[in-house]
Amino acid sequence: MAKKIVKVKIQNALRKIGLLPAAEYAQYLLRRWDLRKKNLAFVKAHPSFKLPPAYLAYDAYSAPDWNFYKSSGEGTADFLVGLIHRHLSDRKNVAVYEWGCGPGRVIRHLPAKLNTEDSVFGSDYNPETIAWCSKNLPEIQFSMNKLNPPLPYEDNKFDFAYCISVFTHLSAENGLMWAREIHRVLRPGGVFVLTTAGDFSFETDLVDEEKTEYKEKGIVTRGNFEEGKKMFLARHNPKYVREALLKDFEILEHKTAGFPFILQDYWLVKKRIDS
Numbered sequence: 348m349a350k351k352i353v354k355v356k357i358q359n360a361l362r363k364i365g366l367l368p369a370a371e372y373a374q375y376l377l378r379r380w381d382l383r384k385k386n387l388a389f390v391k392a393h394p395s396f397k398l399p400p401a402y403l404a405y406d407a408y409s410a411p412d413w414n415f416y417k418s419s420g421e422g423t424a425d426f427l428v429g430l431i432h433r434h435l436s437d438r439k440n441v442a443v444y445e446w447g448c449g450p451g452r453v454i455r456h457l458p459a460k461l462n463t464e465d466s467v468f469g470s471d472y473n474p475e476t477i478a479w480c481s482k483n484l485p486e487i488q489f490s491m492n493k494l495n496p497p498l499p500y501e502d503n504k505f506d507f508a509y510c511i512s513v514f515t516h517l518s519a520e521n522g523l524m525w526a527r528e529i530h531r532v533l534r535p536g537g538v539f540v541l542t543t544a545g546d547f548s549f550e551t552d553l554v555d556e557e558k559t560e561y562k563e564k565g566i567v568t569r570g571n572f573e574e575g576k577k578m579f580l581a582r583h584n585p586k587y588v589r590e591a592l593l594k595d596f597e598i599l600e601h602k603t604a605g606f607p608f609i610l611q612d613y614w615l616v617k618k619r620i621d622s
């Protein structure tokens with residue numbers, strides 16, 4: 348853990364002087380080099396599995412590692428489909444939406460795992476990622492959105508919405524606006540699954556001043572980096588998530604660091620029937 352905090356302190360120093368983007372690029376090249384043999388073996392073993400450009404995968408989850416991209420994507424899709432069956436078994440023609448889908452790690456597996464009458468939608472604010480997804484994953488309807496709401500969808504459109512590690516890269520104001528926007532596009536009784544980085548992150552990667560802010564304000568952000576990118580960081584105290592971010596929803600489940608494959612908090616919430 349001490350090693351992690353040292354890394355955070357170095358990153359924060361680079362962030363302050365505006366050198367974090369350059370350091371990130373160097374890190375990307377290094378990771379690609381490290382993974383080259385494993386990735387070549389993956390391509391040989393899965394010649395027909397379409398892969399996004401490596402820099403888009405790095406942009407989304409730091410590791411342009413195709414084994415992780417495929418296995419974590421499939422595993423997470425299974426987890427989400429399980430939730431859809433558990434919570435929406437009474438609905439037909441289920442409309443599923445991923446906000447901040449990145450280069451399709453999870454969403455690409457959903458059409459094959461859902462019923463044929465169901466429909467799958469995804470959006471992201473990164474035009475390159477949406478261009479790749481639209482071209483390569485034709486069973487899914489993709490759209491672009493901006494860093495700030497609104498989404499290009501009518502009210503009450505979706506039965507199930509989810510986002511994985513998106514609030515973790517937004518400012519407090521923008522996070523609140525997006526929670527309201529997801530609430531708007533969800534049908535009454537619809538389910539929203541999201542992740543935040545909470546108490547596990549408090550224990551492992553916040554420095555002392557940030558810990559104080561986390562306790563007092565409920566949210567800590569690390570900026571001086573483009574908002575929405577993975578090095579713009581937000582950490583959410585669960586109390587803040589309940590009382591501010593998700594105040595319009597009914598909270599059904601929360602597990603600290605409980606989301607599959609990533610050490611982030613898992614939240615499952617519902618739009619109230621009378622909303």
Ligand SMILES: C[S@@+](CC[C@H](N)C(=O)[O-])C[C@H]1O[C@@H](n2cnc3c(N)ncnc32)[C@H](O)[C@@H]1O
Pocket residue numbers: 406407408446447448449450451452453470471472473476492493494495510511512513516517574575576577
């Ligand atoms: C950490 S990545 C996760 C990608 C994907 N959800 C996954 O789990 O594989 C965060 C994603 O959120 C997207 N993003 C950030 N801010 C956004 C916003 N305001 N609207 C939509 N997408 C956003 C980024 O472009 C990126 O694709």
